[in-house]
Amino acid sequence: MRTNPYNQMVRDFVEMADAVNRRMSTAPYDYARNGGHDGEGAPASRTLRLPIDAYATEDAFVLNAYVPGVNPEHVEITFEGEELTIRGNFEPQPEGVDFLKRELYHGAFERRVTFNVPVNADAIEATYDNGVLILRVPKAEEIKPKQIKVQVK
Numbered sequence: 001m002r003t004n005p006y007n008q009m010v011r012d013f014v015e016m017a018d019a020v021n022r023r024m025s026t027a028p029y030d031y032a033r034n035g036g037h038d039g040e041g042a043p044a045s046r047t048l049r050l051p052i053d054a055y056a057t058e059d060a061f062v063l064n065a066y067v068p069g070v071n072p073e074h075v076e077i078t079f080e081g082e083e084l085t086i087r088g089n090f091e092p093q094p095e096g097v098d099f100l101k102r103e104l105y106h107g108a109f110e111r112r113v114t115f116n117v118p119v120n121a122d123a124i125e126a127t128y129d130n131g132v133l134i135l136r137v138p139k140a141e142e143i144k145p146k147q148i149k150v151q152v153k
Helices: 005-024
Strands: 053-056 060-066 076-080 083-090 107-114 125-129 132-138
Touching (some): 083 132
Antiparallel strands (some): 053 060, 060 132, 076 083, 083 107, 125 132
């Protein structure tokens, strides 16, 4: 199968644009690209922007975050105004260990999610299962779809 030269040119441009954006960006620290360090072998001094998966169901928003090794009792979850905040800390490895490769992030993490639709803050549920934090944020009744029956006269 031959590659369309235009498609290859677009891919090359996107790769170059991504590289320039990474270099010029003041975006949050990319722990995966930098192996949990800020480039000089020292642990990252910034707070990690916790990656999440988010989706909506008919009656709620669901957020999933991987936080393996974190004690769920040490994860702080708050909801204020329209903003949900998740905070915690990946514990550092023991001192004196001579690592051959160090890619796991260690340090503080935080994620803020703003909801632009009404939610039922009193019914937010957080569960922790095998290192996955699952937040269920119910939609407010006024934004749920209403089924209207057709009446026959």
